Amino acid sequence: MVVNFPYLTVLVLVPAGGALAVALLGRVRREVHELVGIGVSLVTLAFAIALTVALHAGDPGYQFVSHHVWAASIGVSWYVGVDGISIFLVLLAAVLFPLALAGARARSDARSFVGWMLLLEAACIGSFVSLDLVLFFLFFELTLVPAYFLISGWGFERRAYAAVKFFVYTFLGSAFLLVGIVVIAVVHQNQTGVLTFALPVLEHTHLSSATGILLFLAFTAAFAVKAPLFPLHTWSPDAYAEAPAGGSIILAAVLAKLGTYGIIRFDLNLFPQASRTLAPLLLTMAVVGVLYGALVACAQSDLKRLVAYSSLAQVGFIALGTFALSTEGLVGGVLLMVNHGLVTAAFFLLIGWIYDRRKSWQVAELGGLQTPAPLLAAAFTVVMLASIGLPGLNGFVSEFLVLAGTFLTHRWWAVAATVGVIGAALYLLWAYQQAFHGRPRPAVAATRDLGWTERVVIAPLIVLIVLLGVYPKPVIDRITPAVDRLVAHVEQVTHVHQPEVATSPGARGSRP
Amino acid sequence: MIAAAVAANATIHVPAIRYLAIMPVIILLGGAVLLLAAQSLVRRPLRLRFATVSTVVISLSAFGLAWWQWADVMDHGPYTTIAHAVVTDGFSVLVTVLVTSATVLFALVAEGYLAREGIEGGELHVLALVSASGAILMGQANDLVIVFLGLEILSIALYVLTAYNHKRTESGEAGLKYFVLGGFSSAVFVYGIALTYGATGTTNLAQIAGFLSRNVLVHDGVLLAGMSLLLVGFAFKVAAVPFHMWTPDVYQGAPSPVTGFMAAVAKAGGFAAFLRVFVSSFGVLRADWRPIVYVLAIVTLLLGAGLAVVQRDIKRMLAYSSINHAGFVLLGLQAASAAGVSAALYYLFAYAFMVIGSFAVVAVIGRSGDMEHDIASYRGLARHQPVLAFAFALLLLAQAGVPFTTGFLTKFQVVVASVDGHSVPLAVVAMGSAALAAFFYLRVTVLMYGPERAAEPVPAAAGGALFAPASELRTRLNAALLLEDVPAAPRVVAAATGRVPVPPLAALAIGICVLVTVVFGVFPAPLVDFAHKATLLFLP
Amino acid sequence: MSIPGEWYLILAAALFILGALGLLVRRNVLVMFMCIELMLNAANLTFVTYSRMLGDIGGQVVVFFVLVVAAAEVVVGLGIVVAIFRRRASSSADDLNALKG
């Protein structure tokens, strides 16, 4: 590949341009808009795959970097690059958008829908590749706009409430983020005289512990809302439930990852000391989220809300792995982001299709779907089992890594979270039984099974779910160097080392 | 008798004048007067168009001259002229550019408005031109007297403009309220000048600063009293809480294009003088006034955003939002630094386009009579006029601070300035208020992009009986939050259906506003650099 | 030996305060205008006094401008009152409260 070609810039601009193109396309048949949308997102996917393949697996640093001054006088630059952590999130977004476009089509006004979706894709990818804090913030915030319009434009009954709640809540969270970003840049400027927002530079800012903690809290406020972490999650059930299927997919599978990604990328890099100091707090939030999410999910009769709460639990796992601050935990966390993205996307796709057929998400009104729609049921089963964390499917590997990594550093939190593993089985199987098992009523018995397009859309997800469960090594191998670098950075700053896990137990002494 | 007493040789040497410095003002004022005269020469049907074109031409010439000034300042540095009464520096040029462009946009918007309302328009444009010259004067004033005169030129013309639409009772009421309170605050302001004069012996800003830096008067009662009276005068003009109370009434009552003009120009002029006087002249005393501005900013931010949430009239809502924006600009002032000044300037500049564009839409949607300002009028707008709705949504979202619009950069820069000035809590409050503000901007977009009727046949999602209490609670909350349904009066609904005619010039103005907001949001460097170079003549 | 400036200044302050008080308590718009004039006069008196105390002509010049402003303000203000009066025959400020909230 050409070394200096701005691949990532193109990756961001392709969907953005696609959005513009769709907007300018004028009044043509809806299929044309949809095809253009799918085409553009497939091109993006091709780019993303090419980048993933070209990524040097062993290189922990940022790759495909392009750095242009954007607004010199305020120190902001167009500074993008990926490492093993972000590339898979980019890939995740690139995979899910075409599927969402193809699998969850708008009921009306396809042009705007496709346009917003493509803009959202650009914003999501932009967030994942940004290495400049302000640029990240820009994209991070930009995601709100299309997401907001997707919810309020194509959502369900209480979409207005959900959309505004989503927007304002996350906006409020990012208010702290913006101030935090500015503060660290100013502190850095006072130390070095250079005003910059570049992450690799700001990493070396010396922060007093009080400042570090405050900044950490400011950053984390935004990310925890976005993720969402307990107890800042309450926008998510509403938003996921009221959004159209495509919106729910992206919201839960990609957008929410911005929060956890932000924690890993920015909190840990910028405030290692504070991250370690406050890890018990965050771990507790995470564990409570895991258990609480499961508990509340048990009481949901609405499939979408149920998945929303299960997401809360899953995000808890991600945060758990992150703040375990061990290599295993972090790799698990990153992997879980990808896996949860795939699983949730599949969930919302399937739930969307169920809604198309039955006009309801209430499990009680679905009963017996498996008989008329075995393929749908099979797909749902696989996804459900992946979400439960069945070994051999993708969820398990990441969940195990997270828990094992957490156990190394924070034993009891891991134990508590492991108990949460039971919960997932409880509510998902209950919901599955309610929705799919039993003798179908006549209305249900006439339900269509998956059609060809639907099969084509869900198949890649199922394949990925299985593939990442059986052979996650290529992914892990690329994530690990970046995580190692991150952990080393944290350890170097905090002078606290993760318990060493010798590969050869013979070499081990007594463990702490 | 007096003449006889004057010695023959006691000639008066008129101070040197650099005409370039005052040329924009001269053009605006002279143009206004010429326009007034020429009106009578034009046949009535053409009068409106003539006035519009003239105003645009006049403002554009001033605009062009401002760029000449810019080149001059950049090449040769800033200077004062006419006995140091006016100053030409980057700051003043930026204000000039801002004000003249706002005037151009105002003229474009007003054209359609006047035609629709059937109002004679010549004087409106004349007054706007004069008012704009007042704002420019405030930007380049180097003397409290000039500030005062600029303020009055700006304000008195605005009183008239506010009361301009004699067909609306609200217009008159707003004009009167504005006038009474404006006169009151002017009196306060003048008294403040008097006390400052007594304490420093001069009204010249540079001399005040020089005096204060040479003499230790840090806790002089008269000086502080004078300064606080000046502060109140400015705070009134820029609508900082608790001196804001005229704003919603006046914004609502004034003709919609005038409201946009007022929000952009009066705020810019007020802040320009505010910044110059306090950062330059009273820079030495910043320890005294920064806490006040700090508190003012917090109250302004929160109250502006909070009160906007409960408004149903879009103009009132935008008025409160402008109060919120004033709070943000106060952040730049509070920083009392070069960064703060340029951030505030950038804010004012970007805001001018957003707010004029917004009020242009409001003027269009207001329909004949300029009365349809209940937010319910915006219900379903996106169905009929997607482009208009999109433009409005964009302008509102930009005001909320959405990225890749100038609206984000405005907030970003004042926050940077504020943090730089060690006022982190203030920055946090500001961004928090931005989230609150997002709420009401979104409310409008929710309506625009919502269904046309209050209730649309929604897909049957049978509510789980299990959670009846919770969902009932939610329903009540939604109603309480005015989110789900804004019950509209039948009249409004009837009027709101169907397309609203958009005058081409207004469309042009809206287009320019959107373009500026977006283009400089995506490629911020030119505008940001502009504001960064637009520093004050001197900083203590 | 003339009266010290302080006395003038205190008198001016009192006048200013009385003007403000009048603005707050009177309902008639015209009287409110007059109260504003009182306040402006207080400012003028202050300027002139300072001009004497500091031996500086500047204060007197400012008064000159204040007078012009006051005149212009009154013209416009009365114009507005007249315009409003066409619609309702009241000059009470309390009758104007259609815009609120």
Add this chain to the structure above:
Amino acid sequence: MLHLAYLMALLPLAGFAVLVAFGRRLGDPLAGWVGTVAVFGAFVVACIALGGLWNEPASARHFTENYFSWIAVGGLQVKVGLLLDPLSMTMCLFVTGVSALIHLYSIGYMKDDPEYSKFFIYLNLFVFSMVLLVLSDNLLVTFVGWEGVGVCSYFLVAFWHERDSAASAGKKAFVYNRIGDAGFLIAMFLIFSKLGTLDLPTIFAHRHALGGDATTAVALLLLLAATGKSAQIPLFNWLPDAMEGPTPVSALIHAATMVTAGVYLLCRMNSVLALTPDARWVVAVIGGVTAFVAATIASTQQDIKKVLAFSTVSQIGYMTLAVGTGAYIAAIFLMVAHAFYKALLFLGAGSIIHGLHDEQDLKRMGGLARVLPWTYATFLAAWLAIAGIPPLAGFWAKGDVLSNVFRKSPALWALGVVTAILTAYYMTRLFVLAFRGDQRWAHAVSGHAHEPLHECPWVMRIPLVVLAVASFAGGILDLPWVHTAGLSSWLGPVFGNSLFVDHEGAGLQTGLAVIDGVAAVVGLSVAWWAWRREWDRPALVPAFLQRVWYWDDFYDTVIGRPGQVLAKVAATAVDGRVIDGAVNGAATLVRKSASGVRRLQTGYVRNYALGIVLGLAAVVAFLLSRVWWS
């Protein structure tokens, strides 16, 4: 030849893949044959591997091979590989063997089921998972198999998903297993954190580095896992419900193979268990108590499969008891023997149910001996075997367990003997009620006049016969007096030092064996006498036992219902009112306070002026205060 061992897992997996892809097109019965052939292939491979292993010297019967690295992060290196030693070999043999037979049986049993091919998909997947569980050389990969069999069990129990009871039972099975899995997971974390590996040979080699407390914890956590999978107290009550699955499933998964995985796991980890006597006591007590409790319940059940299910629980209790006493070989012996006769019992029961058109109630059977001769004959062998009548397999295997227990703890031994009596009792009761006495099933077949009661087809008969032979002769695997040739010598090296070796004299051993035999005969006779003529004796089936010692009710009251309430409270009160309420409340607060402040905006210009003056006063006051207080 050992290098082919992976085929044991791969063949069923291939069968699974083929059936997923083409199962529906292959249809009935071709899909069944594909599945069966795959598993038979696995069995053949197992036999070949056995040959390979057999040829090695006893000390070198240990074959490992790595295939690919599954997870490699930091210290966690998980490779997918196999560990073939006599223990896993034995397991593989009977797992694939019994599975093959039951596959064959299912071809007949599942005939005409609308989801015929799906059944074999699940079955093949199950066999794959089970083999993976058994063969893996890494605890985490074992866990993969462990979960795999669990999920297959879920699928198969809920196979007739239109039945609510089946669906619920599947869910229950999965959730109970999941509780055990949490234990497994935490045990793995603990091992990993202490040893940095999950590789079995490495764990065994460095087990001493675990430290005392951790060892006990690991052992107890694995026990928790085992109680889930092997249906031991306190997690045993999913197994009876699991009988909702098709009968071949009950035979294969819930009798012969999967449920013994817990015991296998404990055997596998014997070297760790050996370090913690305390934990072993717990294992033993749980096993003994489970055996007894389940036997009492089995004595009172009306449903033929429920009786067998509780019998399974009881028998696995014996195995656990054996593990707890360190008699691993006895445990494995009983496991194998049990696999034969319990599979046979289930298949026989299936044959009956099949014949009676899904009638499972013992009250509506009786006198079947004449109608179902093949079933009757084979069932007879299994009955005697499980009852412990010499010289059938059950006698030897159970005797082996009890004689080991006796030395360890006479109290537990006594409990075991009482259980043995009960075992003979309930099996006899079942046998008598089903095959002897009056034919009480007329109405069951009345609706199916076109299809009169019939003996099962030959595909189902072959497995019955094969298993009957195995049940009859299974004892030869490990006869007490030929320790050098049987299982003991074969498995001995695997357990090494951790094996509890009983050194009691031959006399005592004989005595114990006699007591076993007598116990069996006593139980058998009592049941024969009590149930030969009567089929309804309420006095002998107390509600307490029928309701499973109120175990389900207890869980429901203590955990289930409070849990539901808790969930509902969390969803509505906590999430709705508190957390969401705080958010909405904040919004309402803003609105309310704004409405309050809004009232200040009266519209009266004089009020506004007052506001300005107030603000002015505040500003001036602040600044002047700086004059006076500075």
Add this chain to the structure above:
Amino acid sequence: MSAPMLAATVPDSLTFAISAAVILAGALGVITSRNAVHAALSLVMTLFGVAVLFIEQQASFLAAVQIIVYAGAIVVLFLFVIMFLGVDRRENVAEEPLRGQRPLAVLLVAVAMGGVIALGVSAHWATGAHAVAGSTTAGHHSNVYVLGKAVFTTYLFAFEATAALLVIAVVGAVVLAKRPRSGESRGEEPAGPEEPAVDGSSADDEGPGGPPALVGGGASVTGAADHGGAG
């Protein structure tokens, strides 16, 4: 404070005392008289008092302007409007419809008064630099000369800028007094003599010099300035 007072000459003291009394009485008259006409007349009283104090402080020209512009033009305009509108009815001053307005206002005034007095006792009132814009008596020139010179030098630009104010006043008066074209308003009948001077003369009177017709004092102001400039 009292010592300087005593040091002043008796005529000065008397003049000040009387003027102060007149000023305050006039101010009180403005804010208490029920009739707007009386208020306007009270205002004249105050303006006159202030003019006296201007003279007392050597600002004789301003005193003249004060009388001519304020008393002569502005108050006349007030009276004109009062009479024109016919709103010279009595306002019930004793009653205050707005709750809390009056007590708060009085309280604030009391506090402000106290503040002023406290300030007067403790602080220096005039701390500024002397004669920055030019001495009041530079070279023994007359007040008018000095004033005029300041206007055309230091304050030249401000002076020119006032032109804009006058333009606004003119245009504003025209706009506001214009009768609504389409008549939903009260004034349906042909326009009365509503400020005919404004309407008639200002339309063609433009330029920075400002229209003299608008305010009586306008002429004086410009006139005086012209005069100074010529001199």
